[in-house]
Amino acid sequence: MRFLSGVAAICTFALYIYRLYTVIHCMSRHPDDFPSHVDRVVWSVLAVIVPLGIGAYLxxxxxxxxxxxxxxxxxxxxxxxxxxxxxLKIWPRSTNFQFDFLGM
Structure with a gap:
């Protein structure tokens, strides 16, 4: 379980680095590269607000x-x-909830 927590922590940190990289890239582009001057701010806010780097990926x-x-x-x-x-594995055991319909 500790290994899995470490993997999740490293992956989450990598996603934060990716978001930071995307925001820096977006703000450093020339405003003429975007159709509107507002688009640069909108993309930056989207990259920061949407969780897990999904906004940066968009x-x-x-x-x-x-x-x-x-x-x-x-x-x-x-x-x-x-x-x-x-x-699927740990939560049902900790709550004593049976996931019989999943075949577990």
Whole structure:
């Protein structure tokens, strides 16, 4: 369990670094690169507010047209798998709730 917590913590830290990188990239671009002068601020706020780096990934998809971003996908997958493991394996045992319909 400690290993899984460590993996989730490292992945979450990597996602924060990715968000910071995206905000810096967005704010350092020239305003003429965006259709409107408000778009730069909107993308930056979106990257900061939406959790787990999803807003930053949307900026990569929408503004930079960069569909595959390993700096996002690897840590995001680690966090999702860690949370999924906790939800399906540890949480039912700690609450004594039976997930019979899942075959567990």
């Amino acid at each position: 900026y990569d998809l929408g503004s930079r047209k960069n569909p595959i971003q390993l700096m996002f996908l690897v840590p995001f997958t680690g966090v999702v798998l860690s949370v999924g493991y906790v939800m």
